[in-house]
Amino acid sequence: MQQEFSKEEIMAVYPKVAETIADALGSEPEDVKLDVSLIEGLQAESIDFLDLVFRLERAFKIKIPRGKIVEDARGDLPESEFEEKGIVTEKGMARLREFLTEVPAERFKTPMKAAEVPKLFTAETFCKVVLRAQKAAAASA
Amino acid sequence: MAGRYAAFTFCDRITAYQPAKRARGLFHVPAGLESFPACLVAEATGQLAAWVSMAHIAFRGRPVAALAAETRFLGEARPGDTLDLQVDIEQCDAESVAYSGAAQVNGVQVLELVDAVAPMLAQDEYDAPEDLDAFFRRLLGEGATPDRFPGVVPPPMDVLDLDHGQAARASLAVPEQAPYFADHFPRRPVFPATLLLDSGIRLAARVAETHSGWQARAVVPTRVTHVKMRDWILPGQTVELRVEQQAASAELMRFALAAVRGDRTVATARVEIAPQG
Numbered sequence: 415m416q417q418e419f420s421k422e423e424i425m426a427v428y429p430k431v432a433e434t435i436a437d438a439l440g441s442e443p444e445d446v447k448l449d450v451s452l453i454e455g456l457q458a459e460s461i462d463f464l465d466l467v468f469r470l471e472r473a474f475k476i477k478i479p480r481g482k483i484v485e486d487a488r489g490d491l492p493e494s495e496f497e498e499k500g501i502v503t504e505k506g507m508a509r510l511r512e513f514l515t516e517v518p519a520e521r522f523k524t525p526m527k528a529a530e531v532p533k534l535f536t537a538e539t540f541c542k543v544v545l546r547a548q549k550a551a552a553a554s555a
Numbered sequence: 556m557a558g559r560y561a562a563f564t565f566c567d568r569i570t571a572y573q574p575a576k577r578a579r580g581l582f583h584v585p586a587g588l589e590s591f592p593a594c595l596v597a598e599a600t601g602q603l604a605a606w607v608s609m610a611h612i613a614f615r616g617r618p619v620a621a622l623a624a625e626t627r628f629l630g631e632a633r634p635g636d637t638l639d640l641q642v643d644i645e646q647c648d649a650e651s652v653a654y655s656g657a658a659q660v661n662g663v664q665v666l667e668l669v670d671a672v673a674p675m676l677a678q679d680e681y682d683a684p685e686d687l688d689a690f691f692r693r694l695l696g697e698g699a700t701p702d703r704f705p706g707v708v709p710p711p712m713d714v715l716d717l718d719h720g721q722a723a724r725a726s727l728a729v730p731e732q733a734p735y736f737a738d739h740f741p742r743r744p745v746f747p748a749t750l751l752l753d754s755g756i757r758l759a760a761r762v763a764e765t766h767s768g769w770q771a772r773a774v775v776p777t778r779v780t781h782v783k784m785r786d787w788i789l790p791g792q793t794v795e796l797r798v799e800q801q802a803a804s805a806e807l808m809r810f811a812l813a814a815v816r817g818d819r820t821v822a823t824a825r826v827e828i829a830p831q832g
Binding site for chain 1: 670
């Protein structure tokens with residue numbers, strides 16, 4: 415599968431993303447790794463994601479619409495097909511695997527509650543969020 | 556409800572209003588109060604942003620204090636003063652509001668609030684949307700009756716230990732009932748974040764006063780940064796406040812502040828304290 419962004423593109427934004435994650439979570443910078451789950455590895459909570467998104471916006475001078483990560487992950491899949499009664503459907507899981515290529519396959523456990531999707535997010539997920547926002551800004555300029 | 560729009564509402568009139576963008580408002584601090592804590596000036600500024608953001612989404616959601624990058628305390632608001640509040644909304648939708656703001660007294664800035672972010676919660680769980688809408692229209696029109704605010708009695712704080720100039724722990728017992736719960740919030744009372752910060756600042760000030768180089772000097776908070784509220788504190792709950800000095804000089808002392816309930820950290824912030832004058 416073709417990657418959305420090259421390793422070079424990811425690594426170009428990673429230092430600032432990692433620094434921003436450490437600031438937002440009050441973590442030690444050395445604890446932030448590209449593949450660390452922010453929730454399971456760094457004890458992030460939902461309020462930390464809100465904090466992180468605003469900090470990334472300021473650090474990179476970009477706009478990241480709220481709820482954009484899960485929305486992007488869903489892509490053109492309607493919400494009703496992405497999840498049923500709060501559980502991510504098979505189609506939804508396939509879509510998540512396709513979108514969150516940075517997340518190791520063994521972390522996509524089924525059944526997965528839709529509310530638990532953010533547990534998959536890693537530092538690299540946020541690098542991609544930044545790169546998408548930069549790309550969108552460049553396209554609209 | 557007794558105390559509604561009085562016990563913890565800090566706007567008498569909105570004097571300028573650009574929907575979803577900016578607003579100015581006035582609040583007269585009743586002359587009969589003993590004092591008006593700096594944190595309530597921040598609360599007043601945040602509440603003006605809340606009115607603007609709630610109106611933008613037809614009062615379907617309400618913002619709750621969660622993140623504030625920086626609050627600068629630049630001066631005092633005394634009983635009898637009128638706060639001239641202003642807010643600039645950076646972003647506002649059904650999910651969250653991001654804003655900055657300031658408060659002036661007699662043309663002099665007393666507070667600056669930088670990069671505050673509040674998630675929106677379902678309004679009808681906390682308050683009556685139609686009542687808020689009606690009160691907002693009143694604020695935009697003739698205004699509310701001034702001098703409604705009766706003052707706030709801070710919850711009792713029991714200092715558990717104090718390491719001079721370094722650190723302290725205190726137990727803060729939030730009462731089961733208090734007038735401010737009439738406003739914060741009528742359908743689901745929650746201890747206001749600004750009152751929690753006020754207690755944390757007072758504890759930090761007590762530690763600063765015992766610093767060997769600062770003894771016998773009055774101290775004031777100058778800045779609060781990195782505010783993050785992680786969970787509600789409900790009526791009747793007790794939290795442990797912890798302050799720990801991170802840096803000290805002749806002119807400034809910086810503390811890390813945390814509020815802990817059981818094994819859960821419910822709030823964190825950094826507080827700077829300086830000698831007065």
